[in-house]
Structures are given as structure tokens and as C-alpha cells.
Amino acid sequence: MITFSFDGKSYTAHEGDTLAAALLRNGVGLVGRSFKYHRPRGIMTAGVEEPNALVTIGEGGRTEPNTRATDVFVYEGLVAKSQNRWPNLSFDVGSVLGLAAPALSAGFYYKTFFGSAKKWMFYEYFIRKAAGLGNAPTQTDPDRFSQRAAFCDLLVIGAGPAGMQAAVEAAEGGKRVILVEQDNILAPSLLRDPQAQDAAWIKATAERIRAAGGRILTRTTASGYWEHDLVTLTQRIAEPGQIPPHNVAQRLWHVRAGHVILATGSIERPMAFAHNDRPGVMLSQAVRTYVQRFGVVPGKRAVIATNNDDAYKTARALKDAGAHIVAIIDARPAPAGAGSGFRVYNNAVPLSTKGARHCLKSVDALVDNKTVSWDADLMAVSGGFTPVVHLHMQAGGTLDWNEHAQAFVPAASRQNVTTIGGAADPQAIFKMVPVSSPKKSFIDFQNDVTLADVDLAWAEGYRSVEHLKRYTTLGMATDQGKLSNMAALGRLAEKQGVAIPEAGLTTFRPPYTPVTMGLIAGAGAKDAGAHIRRLALYDLHAAKNPIWQPLGYWFRPRAYPTGGETLAQAALREAKAVRNNVGMTDVSTLAKFEISGPDAAAFLEIICATTVSKLAVGRGRYTFMLREDGVVFDDGTVWRLDENRYLLTSSTGGADRMATHISYVRQVLCPQMRVSAVNVQEHYAGIAVAGPKAKAVLATLIGEEPPRHMSTVPSAIAGVPVIILAASYSGERAFEIYVDASEAEAVWTACEAQVNEVGGALYGLEAMEFLRIEKGHLVVGGEVDGRMTPHDLALDKMLNKAGGYIGASGLARPAFAETGRRQLVGLEAIEGDIPEGAMLVTQEGVSPHGHVSAAAFRIIEGGSVALGQLTDGFARHGEELIATSPTRGQKARVRVVAPHFYDAAGERYRD
Numbered sequence: 001m002i003t004f005s006f007d008g009k010s011y012t013a014h015e016g017d018t019l020a021a022a023l024l025r026n027g028v029g030l031v032g033r034s035f036k037y038h039r040p041r042g043i044m045t046a047g048v049e050e051p052n053a054l055v056t057i058g059e060g061g062r063t064e065p066n067t068r069a070t071d072v073f074v075y076e077g078l079v080a081k082s083q084n085r086w087p088n089l090s091f092d093v094g095s096v097l098g099l100a101a102p103a104l105s106a107g108f109y110y111k112t113f114f115g116s117a118k119k120w121m122f123y124e125y126f127i128r129k130a131a132g133l134g135n136a137p138t139q140t141d142p143d144r145f146s147q148r149a150a151f152c153d154l155l156v157i158g159a160g161p162a163g164m165q166a167a168v169e170a171a172e173g174g175k176r177v178i179l180v181e182q183d184n185i186l187a188p189s190l191l192r193d194p195q196a197q198d199a200a201w202i203k204a205t206a207e208r209i210r211a212a213g214g215r216i217l218t219r220t221t222a223s224g225y226w227e228h229d230l231v232t233l234t235q236r237i238a239e240p241g242q243i244p245p246h247n248v249a250q251r252l253w254h255v256r257a258g259h260v261i262l263a264t265g266s267i268e269r270p271m272a273f274a275h276n277d278r279p280g281v282m283l284s285q286a287v288r289t290y291v292q293r294f295g296v297v298p299g300k301r302a303v304i305a306t307n308n309d310d311a312y313k314t315a316r317a318l319k320d321a322g323a324h325i326v327a328i329i330d331a332r333p334a335p336a337g338a339g340s341g342f343r344v345y346n347n348a349v350p351l352s353t354k355g356a357r358h359c360l361k362s363v364d365a366l367v368d369n370k371t372v373s374w375d376a377d378l379m380a381v382s383g384g385f386t387p388v389v390h391l392h393m394q395a396g397g398t399l400d401w402n403e404h405a406q407a408f409v410p411a412a413s414r415q416n417v418t419t420i421g422g423a424a425d426p427q428a429i430f431k432m433v434p435v436s437s438p439k440k441s442f443i444d445f446q447n448d449v450t451l452a453d454v455d456l457a458w459a460e461g462y463r464s465v466e467h468l469k470r471y472t473t474l475g476m477a478t479d480q481g482k483l484s485n486m487a488a489l490g491r492l493a494e495k496q497g498v499a500i501p502e503a504g505l506t507t508f509r510p511p512y513t514p515v516t517m518g519l520i521a522g523a524g525a526k527d528a529g530a531h532i533r534r535l536a537l538y539d540l541h542a543a544k545n546p547i548w549q550p551l552g553y554w555f556r557p558r559a560y561p562t563g564g565e566t567l568a569q570a571a572l573r574e575a576k577a578v579r580n581n582v583g584m585t586d587v588s589t590l591a592k593f594e595i596s597g598p599d600a601a602a603f604l605e606i607i608c609a610t611t612v613s614k615l616a617v618g619r620g621r622y623t624f625m626l627r628e629d630g631v632v633f634d635d636g637t638v639w640r641l642d643e644n645r646y647l648l649t650s651s652t653g654g655a656d657r658m659a660t661h662i663s664y665v666r667q668v669l670c671p672q673m674r675v676s677a678v679n680v681q682e683h684y685a686g687i688a689v690a691g692p693k694a695k696a697v698l699a700t701l702i703g704e705e706p707p708r709h710m711s712t713v714p715s716a717i718a719g720v721p722v723i724i725l726a727a728s729y730s731g732e733r734a735f736e737i738y739v740d741a742s743e744a745e746a747v748w749t750a751c752e753a754q755v756n757e758v759g760g761a762l763y764g765l766e767a768m769e770f771l772r773i774e775k776g777h778l779v780v781g782g783e784v785d786g787r788m789t790p791h792d793l794a795l796d797k798m799l800n801k802a803g804g805y806i807g808a809s810g811l812a813r814p815a816f817a818e819t820g821r822r823q824l825v826g827l828e829a830i831e832g833d834i835p836e837g838a839m840l841v842t843q844e845g846v847s848p849h850g851h852v853s854a855a856a857f858r859i860i861e862g863g864s865v866a867l868g869q870l871t872d873g874f875a876r877h878g879e880e881l882i883a884t885s886p887t888r889g890q891k892a893r894v895r896v897v898a899p900h901f902y903d904a905a906g907e908r909y910r911d
Contacts (some may be wrong), residue, residue, distance in 0.1 A: 002017070004074050012026070014294070020068075032053055032082055050068045051446040051479045054068060055083060059241065061243070063137035107456070113414075145248070147253075148252075148254070153259065154167070161190065164209070178255060180221075181216075182219065190789070190910055196549070221512060222512065224391075225397045248647050250691050253513075259418070260391075265423055268384075272442070273434075274437040275352050279360065280353075281360065286380075291318060300378070306330055326367075327374050328340070328342050331348065336672055343503065352437070383442025386408055397414070410481075444474045475488070486540060535556065535588050537685060544762070546560045547764070553790075571770060573768040576859055585764065587684045591659070591679075593659075594736075595888075599670075607802065607805070609798075610638075611802075615786050618713065621637065626810070627806070630811040635784060636651065647725075685739055685748075688729070688737075688892060694734055702724070709909060719746075721740070724737055730771040773867055783854070785869075788824070794874070823875070824867065827865065828864075828865055833857075835890040840894075
């Protein structure tokens with residue numbers, strides 16, 4: 001047994017219970033209050049379409065409001081609370097608003113809250129107090145939310161019988177298959193209507209899918225369908241409020257599929273009649289689910305109202321469980337229901353319910369134009385079935401009207417998607433029109449929208465379905481109209497005297513079910529990012545309490561403050577150590593690729609825009625890569641380690657993009673080449689040693705003369721094999737040491753000891769930024785921003801004159817030679833400090849001519865310098881401009897200069 005609590009009272013549940021099932025098992029019928037009138041509400045459904053049973057789960061930072069009790073599985077210690085009530089659920093003062101219902105009908109917001117700005121400020125206070133249902137947590141969420149990308153030939157959404165069959169056939173046919181199911185078990189519909197062989201079939205089919213290489217994800221909802229068959233999946237790794245394994249509570253998948261199959265089934269519709277929102281009124285299939293799957297009987301005396309055959313299965317399930325079927329109200333004429341063994345009333349529709357103390361007591365129906373009443377504590381209703389077409393429409397699909405099912409069904413789609421099963425072929429139903437009081441006949445249960453509200457909106461001219469939606473708030477609750485839309489369309493069509501398809505249809509937008517903000521934020525959420533990769537030397541850095549900075553998937557030391565230093569003070573101290581003495585930093589995150597084979601040089605000359613094949617063994621050079629349109633998208637270095645073996649480095653942030661690019665060239669553009677391209681970013685840890693004393697430090701470490709600038713040699717430090725590259729990003733004599741990540745600690749320790757011996761220091765990303773700006777080095781995302789060509793960046797003299805590289809033909813476009821393009825410049829402050837990101841203008845109030853891409857303090861000389869992009873910048877050296885950032889209230893007078901502020905001749909790094 002599992003112990004949980006609801007509104008402070010302890011209950012027990014069975015393993016596998018949803019919170020809704022557990023509450024029903026314990027006889028809890030009242031679970032919430034509606035938004036507007038605070039009417040008492042009970043559990044209506046057994047799925048994500050639930051409009052009533054919204055609760056707050058968890059405590060502290062793990063508090064999750066507005067969680068459907070039907071979509072959370074009970075675990076030991078679960079804490080749940082009801083919402084939108086005061087002082088308690090059974091006695092809610094807000095329910096007095098029900099007496100004011102005539103004044104709070106559709107559109108009352110627009111008729112009431114208008115006037116002067118002063119009046120609005122008065123209204124706003126009360127509107128904000130009344131807004132929302134559950135309260136958002138105020139403490140920091142301790143959990144993490146990860147994100148993953150995946151590719152497959154076939155994505156099957158919905159693991160019912162149809163979805164599982166499609167998945168197993170595709171997987172055994174050699175396709176890469178992903179099967180997703182929002183429930184925690186496969187084929188949950190078979191538990192609602194069980195057959196003896198079902199359990200064995202489910203298990204065997206799942207095993208076949210996995211054996212064929214397929215992936216199965218349960219507790220995973222397809223939340224959105226985007227362009228080019230990209231589907232986002234929300235996977236619950238832990239239940240709401242539960243302490244998750246490894247602190248990862250949920251995962252957001254980005255799945256690119258060759259084809260998508262939607263086996264999403266259908267949603268049963270409620271019926272519109274007076275007081276149809278009373279606790280004890282439930283959907284028929286939901287009742288059957290609680291009985292058959294969870295062993296919970298929601299009532300002892302049941303009345304069933306239907307217009308189709310499916311509800312008779314519920315009657316049989318209830319009877320077998322010991323409940324008494326008082327009556328079946330069937331809207332269809334005889335002989336519907338004949339021979340069922342139950343007391344069936346044909347040509348009958350429900351009129352109203354009565355109750356006491358928030359529970360159902362009796363049901364009234366119109367039978368052959370006569371009112372009949374029955375005592376009952378449970379009413380199961382089935383008004384037909386609405387196919388789940390949300391993802392189909394998000395994919396750009398159209399809908400057809402199925403007259404027999406009185407429902408919209410999937411038609412053509414402009415993406416690679418097919419709908420199967422119940423979502424494509426709903427059951428036939430008998431069309432019925434509500435005949436009871438419209439003012440108490442609810443169609444949107446969460447927002448308290450009634451048939452009378454639809455009638456009023458139509459009478460006041462809101463006859464477009466989109467206008468109706470906004471005027472009444474119908475379908476705008478957290479269930480997004482899953483139960484209410486068809487009832488509203490039917491009423492609107494009835495008022496207009498047209499068929500439902502002519503009344504129109506609202507737009508289905510992502511997400512299908514609510515997605516937590518932390519999951520969307522991913523890496524943007526503090527300590528909650530996806531795929532956070534730790535440096536091989538993380539523990540050594542952490543021991544020095546650095547300021548960490550996220551960079552791509554990584555966190556790198558931004559600075560190592562000492563003695564109460566600020567970030568700026570620490571970074572300036574570290575940069576001065578590099579300029580005057582020696583500094584050491586971790587560059588492990590740089591992208592690194594080993595290219596080898598007889599055609600390695602030719603392969604690199606396609607990827608790199610500079611000449612590569614003429615490099616001698618043991619030599620390297622700076623290089624950059626272009627997109628096919630001729631725009632620079634990354635830069636780095638290329639080194640010839642052996643006759644047919646090269647090492648290519650590029651930026652940290654562009655590592656994944658470069659890996660994809662190299663793979664594309666290898667597999668698509670050059671499949672005939674005899675070459676191997678291996679991503680070794682995480683195989684090698686990297687250590688940079690830079691400064692006037694760097695050469696002496698390295699000589700001591702390796703026991704021989706270090707390589708000259710842009711040369712590489714294999715060596716050993718502390719007995720560990722290393723590759724040494726003589727390259728500078730700082731403008732000083734510098735070396736990069738690459739070592740197997742598993743042995744990096746010994747090499748770092750030896751290097752740090754020698755740096756400390758000569759009075760040097762560690763430096764982080766902030767100091768590195770100061771150094772590279774002074775030297776005029778580029779960074780991807782700043783100067784290399786996806787718009788600049790080699791000419792714009794003054795790199796055109798380095799281009800391979802023989803051509804043949806990716807982007808060479810794109811550079812010939814006339815637009816790239818026209819005046820008016822932005823070009824890389826340096827900026828010196830004349831007055832004030834240059835704000836990073838500032839606009840460059842000739843005077844206040846005019847359109848900008850460019851912007852500041854990076855700014856820094858001069859390390860030795862003082863003052864402020866920057867790199868920027870300026871229209872026709874090469875011809876404007878010496879011109880004075882204003883760098884202004886209005887949003888921060890900062891500006892500076894600057895002079896346009898060459899983008900090299902330190903050792904323009906390059907003498908220091910060659911020393």
C-alpha cells in the first residue's frame with residue numbers, strides 16, 4: 001500500500017493508481033472548484049482531458065500547481081492540495097459568486113472593466129487577485145530538466161493496439177522506430193476493455209519492438225508538431241513533486257522523423273444538461289477505466305446516458321463489479337439497446353441532476369416527452385467521440401466532417417503523417433440536441449461556460465467561432481477545449497441554422513498538454529540545463545571556487561577571484577599576468593576533429609577556405625570555414641600531425657554544428673574519398689599556457705626547446721604523452737597542450753606548479769576576452785555572426801586561390817562586392833567606456849551604422865576598446881562616432897581604427 005495526503009488528510013492507495021483513482025478509492029468525490037463561480041467539482045474523466053480535478057502536487061520548490069489528478073501516479077509520500085477555494089474545499093466563500101451568475105455571463109469583462117487609466121488600475125488589483133487557479137511556487141525548483149534530440153524513420157504516437165502493431169511491423173521491417181505513450185503502461189485502452197490474451201500480446205509485442213531496435217517511451221506526450229516533421233515530446237522521468245533520479249524530473253525530446261503515425265485515439269464527449277457539472281457525473285469510458293483498470297467502483301447506483309453502443313460496455317462492467325444499473329437513457333429510438341439485459345429508455349435525453357453536500361442524489365430525464373426521475377449516486381454519460389486531431393492540424397493537416405460520427409476526422413496533410421485507429425475511424429452516434437436549461441448546462445467545465453453563454457455571444461454578434469471563443473473564454477482553460485469545442489460548435493451551428501462544418505473550427509496550437517516552464521528553459525534555467533558536460537579537470541577548477549560561465553553544453557571558469565575581488569578585478573589581474581608574466585587556462589571544450597587517410601588533405605581543402613595541402617608535417621595554420629552561400633560560420637586551426645593525419649580545431653559553441661557539417665561533407669559530398677573524420681572533442685583535454693614566460697615554462701616541463709610558432713610536436717609532461725601546438729589567441733607567445741582526458745589531471749598539476757613557480761596565474765574566459773579583443777581575434781557569435789563574408793572580416797587574402805572549398809562559388813555573388821556592407825573595425829574610446837552591444841551612430845537620434853560586437857578595458861594602458869561592425873568600415877578609419885545603448889543609458893565617443901590594438905606586427909607571439 002502507498003500512503004499519500006490530500007488537503008492534509010492521509011489516505012492509502014494501490015500501486016499503479018492515479019491520484020484520481022486513489023481519491024475515488026477512498027470515497028473522495030469533491031476535488032476542486034470551478035474558476036468563475038467556484039462550483040463544486042468532482043472527477044469527470046480518466047485522462048489528460050480532465051477539466052475539474054486540478055490539484056497542487058508537492059511541496060517547496062517542487063510544488064506543481066494545476067496538475068490533473070488523472071495524470072499523476074501516486075507514490076509514497078505524495079502531497080496533494082485542492083485549489084481555488086477559501087477557507088477550504090467543502091466550504092468555499094467564493095461559491096457566493098454563483099448567486100451573481102446573471103451579472104457574470106459571457107463578455108462581462110468587456111462590459112465592466114473600461115474607463116480611464118485610473119479606473120483600470122483599480123480594476124487590475126481585483127482582477128489579479130482573482131486570476132489563476134493554483135499558486136505558483138515561490139522557492140527555487142531543485143530539479144533539472146534535460147533536452148535530447150533524436151532521429152527516426154518512423155515515430156508512432158500512441159501505444160494502443162493500432163500504434164503498437166504499426167510500430168512492430170516497421171521495426172521488424174528494418175526501420176528505426178520510436179513509440180511513445182503518455183500513460184505509464186502500453187495499450188491502456190486494453191485494460192479498460194480487457195480480453196484474456198491482451199496482457200501476453202502487449203508484452204510480446206513490446207519485446208519484439210525492442211528486439212528489432214525500436215525505442216519505447218512511456219509517460220511521454222507528443223506536445224507539438226512542427227515544420228519538417230519535427231515533433232517535441234515531453235517525457236516525465238519523475239511524477240510531479242517526486243524527488244527524481246539524478247535530479248532530472250522531465251526531458252524534452254526534439255524528434256525529427258521520416259514519417260509520423262498518429263494513433264492518438266479519441267476523447268469521449270460529455271452531454272449538456274442542467275447541473276451536468278455535479279460531482280458524480282462522469283464520462284462513461286472513464287467510469288469503465290476506474291472499474292476495469294484500477295478496481296474502483298465510483299458509485300453503487302448508476303444511471304447511464306448515451307447516444308451510442310459503447311456505453312453499454314460500461315453498464316456491464318459496473319454490473320460485474322457489483323453496482324446496480326438503475327437505468328440507461330438512450331437518445332436513439334428503439335430497438336437501440338434491446339437485448340442488453342438492462343432497463344433501457346429510448347428516445348430519452350438527460351434533463352438535470354439533483355444533489356446534496358456536493359454529491360449526486362438523483363437524475364431527471366425526458367423520456368418520450370415525459371419527465372422521469374431516478375435516485376443515483378453515479379451518472380455515466382457518453383455523448384459520442386471526438387478524434388484527437390490536434391497534432392494532425394499542427395502538422396498543417398486538414399479535416400473532413402464525418403456525419404455518422406458527428407466529428408471532424410483527419411484528411412490530407414502537407415507533412416509525412418498518417419492517422420490510424422480510433423483517431424481516424426470514430427464510432428457512429430445519434431445526433432442529439434440539448435433540451436434542458438441553457439443557463440445551468442455547462443460545456444466548458446473549468447471556465448464555467450454554459451450553453452446560455454454561447455447563445456448570448458451569438459445574440460450580441462460574436463458569431464465567428466474565434467470571436468465566440470474569446471468572448472466567452474470557451475476552450476481557453478488548461479484543457480484547451482478538449483471536451484467543450486464540439487458542444488460549442490454544435491450550439492453555434494444550431495443558432496445559425498447551418499451544419500457544424502459551416503460554423504467553423506478553432507485552431508489547435510501546441511502544446512497538446514501543458515508543459516512546465518523549466519522544461520522549455522532547459523539550459524537557460526539555473527542549474528537545470530540539459531546535457532551539462534563537466535570538464536575533465538572540473539574538480540581541480542571547483543576547488544578554487546571560480547565564477548562559472550555556461551558555454552554551449554559546458555560550464556567553464558569565467559574568472560578565479562581572490563581576496564574579495566569582483567569579476568572585473570579578477571579578470572583584469574589575470575589578463576595582466578598573461579601580458580607581463582605567464583597565465584594558464586583550460587581550453588578542453590574547443591571542438592577537435594582528427595582527419596586521417598590518403599585523401600585527408602583533399603577532404604580538408606573542401607571544408608576549409610584556406611590552403612591546407614601545402615602544410616608540412618609538424619606545421620599548422622589558422623583557418624575558417626564557410627557556408628555554401630559564402631558566409632563565414634566558424635574558424636579554428638588545422639595541424640598536420642603526420643603525412644595523412646590532421647587535427648582540426650574550431651569553436652566550442654559551434655562544435656555540434658561543425659560535427660554535422662563534417663559528417664555531411666564526408667557522407668554526402670565526398671562519399672568516394674578515402675578518409676576518416678573522428679570527433680575527438682571530449683577525448684582530449686586542452687591546456688593553454690600563454691605569456692612572455694610561457695616558452696621557459698614549457699621548456700622546463702618537456703625538457704627541450706618548445707616548437708616555434710604554428711608548429712606542433714609530440715612530447716610528454718609528468719610522464720604523460722601530450723601533443724603540443726604552438727598557437728596564440730592572446731597575442732603573447734603561447735602553447736596548447738592536448739592530452740588524453742583520463743590523464744589530464746597529472747599534466748594540469750605539473751603545468752600549474754611551474755606557472756606558480758615563476759609567479760604566473762590561472763585565467764578564465766573573461767580575461768581571455770580582454771586579451772583577444774586587444775589582439776583583434778574573432779569569436780563565433782560575436783564577430784562571426786552568420787552575416788559576414790571573409791572580405792567583411794578582412795580574411796579574404798587568406799582564401800585558397802584555387803577554390804574548390806565549400807562557399808567558393810557563393811563568394812562570387814555581386815551583392816558581396818557592393819558598398820554598404822558592414823565590415824569589421826576597431827573602436828577606441830575617446831570619452832567614456834564603450835558599452836558592449838551598443839549601436840554606432842553619427843549623432844543622437846539617427847539610424848545606426850553598425851554595432852559593437854565586443855568591448856573590453858585595455859589591460860596595461862587603460863581605457864576602453866572594442867570590435868564592431870560598421871557600414872563601409874574599412875574606409876572610415878579615423879572617423880568619430882557615438883556608441884550608444886539607450887536601454888542601459890550608456891554611451892561613449894569612439895574613434896574608428898584597425899581592429900588590432902596590441903602588437904599589430906605580431907612580434908610578441910613569435911618571440
